[in-house]
Amino acid sequence: MSFKKPSRIMSVPTTQMDWLNDLPAQGLSGAQTLQWLQLWTEQGLLRHIDSALAAQLLRLDAQASPALLVAAALLAQMEGRGHTCLPLADLCAPPVALLGWPTVAVEGPQGLRALWAHLPATLPDWQAALQRATSSKACMRHSDAPDQGQPLVLGGSADAPLLYLRRYAGYEKRVGQGLLQRASEPLPVPEAAARRWLDRFFVPHADAPADTDWQKVACAVALRARLSVITGGPGTGKTYTAARLLALLLALHEEGSPLRVALAASTGKAAARLKQSIDNALTSLQDQVPEGSGLDLNTLIARMGPARTLHSLLGARPDTRQFRHYAANPLDVDVLIVDEASMVHLEMMDALLQALPPTARLVLLGDKDQLASVEAGAVLGDLCRDAAAGRYSADTVQFVQAVSGQTLPAQYLSAGTAPLLAQQTVMLHHSRRFKGAIGQLALAVNGGDAAAARAAFLNPVGAAPSPRSGDDVAPLLALQPSTPQAVCTLALGTSGKPSYADYLHLMQQVPGGQDAEVHAAWVRSVLKTFERFRILCAVHRGDWGTEGLNAAVQKALADKGLLKVTGEWFAGRPVMVTRNDAQLGVFNGDVGVVLPNAEGTLKVWFLDGEALRSVSVMRLPHVETAFVMTVHKSQGSEFEHTALVLPPGGAEVLSRELAYTGISRAREQFTLIEAEAGLLEAAIDRPSVRASGLAQWWL
Numbered sequence: 001m002s003f004k005k006p007s008r009i010m011s012v013p014t015t016q017m018d019w020l021n022d023l024p025a026q027g028l029s030g031a032q033t034l035q036w037l038q039l040w041t042e043q044g045l046l047r048h049i050d051s052a053l054a055a056q057l058l059r060l061d062a063q064a065s066p067a068l069l070v071a072a073a074l075l076a077q078m079e080g081r082g083h084t085c086l087p088l089a090d091l092c093a094p095p096v097a098l099l100g101w102p103t104v105a106v107e108g109p110q111g112l113r114a115l116w117a118h119l120p121a122t123l124p125d126w127q128a129a130l131q132r133a134t135s136s137k138a139c140m141r142h143s144d145a146p147d148q149g150q151p152l153v154l155g156g157s158a159d160a161p162l163l164y165l166r167r168y169a170g171y172e173k174r175v176g177q178g179l180l181q182r183a184s185e186p187l188p189v190p191e192a193a194a195r196r197w198l199d200r201f202f203v204p205h206a207d208a209p210a211d212t213d214w215q216k217v218a219c220a221v222a223l224r225a226r227l228s229v230i231t232g233g234p235g236t237g238k239t240y241t242a243a244r245l246l247a248l249l250l251a252l253h254e255e256g257s258p259l260r261v262a263l264a265a266s267t268g269k270a271a272a273r274l275k276q277s278i279d280n281a282l283t284s285l286q287d288q289v290p291e292g293s294g295l296d297l298n299t300l301i302a303r304m305g306p307a308r309t310l311h312s313l314l315g316a317r318p319d320t321r322q323f324r325h326y327a328a329n330p331l332d333v334d335v336l337i338v339d340e341a342s343m344v345h346l347e348m349m350d351a352l353l354q355a356l357p358p359t360a361r362l363v364l365l366g367d368k369d370q371l372a373s374v375e376a377g378a379v380l381g382d383l384c385r386d387a388a389a390g391r392y393s394a395d396t397v398q399f400v401q402a403v404s405g406q407t408l409p410a411q412y413l414s415a416g417t418a419p420l421l422a423q424q425t426v427m428l429h430h431s432r433r434f435k436g437a438i439g440q441l442a443l444a445v446n447g448g449d450a451a452a453a454r455a456a457f458l459n460p461v462g463a464a465p466s467p468r469s470g471d472d473v474a475p476l477l478a479l480q481p482s483t484p485q486a487v488c489t490l491a492l493g494t495s496g497k498p499s500y501a502d503y504l505h506l507m508q509q510v511p512g513g514q515d516a517e518v519h520a521a522w523v524r525s526v527l528k529t530f531e532r533f534r535i536l537c538a539v540h541r542g543d544w545g546t547e548g549l550n551a552a553v554q555k556a557l558a559d560k561g562l563l564k565v566t567g568e569w570f571a572g573r574p575v576m577v578t579r580n581d582a583q584l585g586v587f588n589g590d591v592g593v594v595l596p597n598a599e600g601t602l603k604v605w606f607l608d609g610e611a612l613r614s615v616s617v618m619r620l621p622h623v624e625t626a627f628v629m630t631v632h633k634s635q636g637s638e639f640e641h642t643a644l645v646l647p648p649g650g651a652e653v654l655s656r657e658l659a660y661t662g663i664s665r666a667r668e669q670f671t672l673i674e675a676e677a678g679l680l681e682a683a684i685d686r687p688s689v690r691a692s693g694l695a696q697w698w699l
C-alpha cells in the first residue's frame with residue numbers, strides 16, 4: 001500500500017473555522033462537516049475527489065449526516081491507497097495509523113481528533129448513523145438492495161460492515177461470485193489416467209524435497225475445477241508446474257477440437273518470460289513422454305502463440321475502460337494461464353472473468369507476498385489468505401492421494417471449516433533458484449524478522465565469485481546512511497558488479513555496414529546487457545525518487561563520457577512506456593533502449609525473449625527515462641544485480657512487500673541504499689494490509 005505524503009500543511013486562519021468554537025448543542029451540520037473536509041483538502045491531506053464525493057452526497061441529500069460525509073471522504077481516500085472498501089470498525093476511533101497524517105493534522109484544533117469528537121464512537125453507532133442513509137436511498141444502499149445509482153454501498157456482514165464506492169461493490173460482487181463458481185463446480189477427473197501421467201511428469205530426483213511434492217499436488221487439484229491458484233516465492237517452480245499441468249490437460253483432453261491455451265501476464269516482460277519458461281519446460285518434458293502415446297507437446301507449443309499482456313489479451317481500447325473481449329465476445333480459449341497474478345487488481349480481474357468463457361479453466365500463478373498493483377484490490381492476496389496454512393478438507397486429501405499419490409501433511413489440514421478457495425490453492429515451498437544470501441534476506445524480510453534481515457548483510461551465506469571477473473563479490477551490500485551520489489557511483493560500476501557502464505561500453509561498438517543480422521545481434525546484446533542491472537526506488541518525486549535519480553544517473557553517465565545526451569532522444573537512453581498503445585504493441589511498463597537502426601536512425605528497441613522489435617521515437621510520446629524505476633514497475637522482471645533505494649523520511653511509502661519485492665528482483669547481487677539508517681527495519685515493520693471484502697464470498 002502506498003501512502004501519499006501530504007503535499008503541504010498550511011496554517012489556516014482560525015477565522016475560517018470560527019464556527020468550531022460556537023457549535024450548537026446538536027453538534028456539526030453537514031455543511032460544516034464538508035467545510036472541515038475541504039479544509040483538509042486545501043491542506044493537502046485529502047484529495048479533491050475525496051471531499052468532492054462528500055459534497056456530491058450533500059447535494060443528493062441535504063440531511064446527509066456528518067458521519068456519512070466523513071466516511072465517504074475517507075473511503076475515497078482509501079481507494080486511492082489501494083483499498084477496495086472501508087471497514088466501519090476502522091472509524092470507531094480517529095484513524096490515525098490508517099491515514100498516516102502528521103501530528104499537527106491529527107491533534108490540532110481543526111485536526112482529526114477534534115472532528116472525531118463529533119462522530120459516533122462505537123461500531124453500532126456508526127452502523128446506526130449509516131443505516132439512516134440507506135433508508136433515505138439517496139446516497140447509499142445495502143449491497144443486497146437494487147442498485148439505483150447511489151454512490152455508496154453498505155456491505156460486509158453485521159459484525160464487520162464494509163463501506164464501498166459503487167464501482168468497487170460491483171467489481172467485488174462479480175469477482176467473488178465468478179471465482180467461487182469456477183472453484184466450486186466439480187469437473188470429472190479420470191483419476192487413474194491422471195495419476196499415470198503425473199507419475200511420468202514428476203520423476204523424483206536428488207534435488208527434490210523429501211516430503212510432499214507440492215508441484216504434483218498443484219497439478220492434481222487444478223484438474224478438478226475451472227479455477228486453480230499456484231503461489232510461491234521466486235524460483236519455487238510455478239511455471240515449471242504450469243507447464244506440466246498443460247501437458248496433463250492435453251494428455252487428458254478428449255479427441256475432437258484441439259486444446260486452446262492462452263498465456264498472459266500483467267507486463268510485457270513477465271509475459272515474455274512466461275512463454276519462454278513454458279516452452280522450455282514443455283520441450284524438455286517431451287522426452288518424458290512415452291513413444292506412441294500420441295502426446296505431442298511440440299504442437300501444443302506451436303499452437304499456443306505468444307504470451308500477451310492482460311491488456312492486449314482482453315483487447316484494450318484507447319480512452320475507455322471497456323475491453324474488446326467481454327461476456328458477449330468471450331476469449332477463444334479452453335485454458336488461460338496468468339502469471340504474476342499479484343499485480344492483477346480488482347477491476348482487471350473483473351474484466352478478465354467477464355471475458356473468460358464459463359467453460360474455460362483459469363490458472364493463476366504468482367507470489368502472494370509481492371506488492372499488489374497500484375490500483376485498488378489485491379485479488380491474489382485475498383485468494384491466498386489460507387495458502388500458507390493449507391486448510392485442506394478430508395475430500396481434498398483423498399482426491400490428492402488418489403490422483404497424485406501425495407499425502408498432505410497433517411499440519412495443512414483444516415481443523416474446522418475448509419474454505420472453498422483454499423481447496424483450489426497450492427503453495428510451493430521449495431525454491432530451486434532463490435537460495436543463498438539473497439534468498440535468506442528475502443525470507444527474513446517476508447517473515448518480518450528485521451534483525452535477521454540486517455544480519456544477512458553482515459554475514460551473507462554463500463558469497464559467490466563474480467561470474468564475470470572471478471573475484472569475490474559480496475552478494476549483499478548495504479550502504480547507509482547514503483546519498484544520491486552513491487546511486488550514481490553504483491550506476492557507473494563498482495567492484496565487478498553489473499552496472500550501466502557495461503551496456504554503454506557495448507553500445508560504443510556499433511557494427512559497421514548495414515548487415516541486418518549483425519545489427520540485430522548487436523542490439524540484442526546491448527539490450528540483454530542493460531537488463532543485467534537495475535536501480536529500483538520507492539517514489540517518483542524528489543531527489544530520491546525516479547525523477548531526481550534518473551536525472552542524476554544520466555548526468556553522471558554523461559559526465560563520464562558514456563552517454564552523449566542530445567535533446568530528448570539519444571542513443572543509450574533507456575525508456576519505460578507509460579501508456580498502453582495496442583496498435584503499436586507497446587504497453588505500460590515495457591522497457592526499451594534507444595539505439596540507431598542499421599541506417600543510423602534512432603529507434604526504441606524492445607526485446608521479448610529473443611524477439612526484437614523497434615518503434616520510431618516519434619511514435620512514443622508516453623515514455624519516461626528508466627535508469628531508475630519504481631519497485632512496482634519492476635515486478636515480473638529480474639536482474640543479475642538489483643539496487644534498491646529507500647528514501648529518507650519514507651516511512652509512509654515503505655512497506656514489507658516493497659522491500660521483499662525489490663530484493664526478490666535480484667538474481668546474484670543485491671545492493672541496498674538507505675538514505676537514513678534503519679529504513680529497512682522501518683519497511684519490514686510495516687506489512688501492508690489492503691481492506692477488501694472479497695474473501696467473504698468463499699469463507
Ligand SMILES: Nc1ncnc2c1ncn2[C@@H]1O[C@H](COP(=O)(O)OP(=O)(O)OP(=O)(O)O)[C@@H](O)[C@H]1O
Nearest residue numbers: 215232233234235236237238239240241277432433
Ligand atoms: N521439480 C523440479 N525439478 C527440477 N527443476 C525444477 C523443478 N521445479 C522447478 N525447477 C527449475 O527451477 C527453476 C525455477 O522454476 P520456475 O521458473 O518454474 O519458478 P517460478 O516460481 O515460476 O519462478 P519466478 O518466481 O521467477 O516466476 C527453473 O529452472 C526450473 O526448471
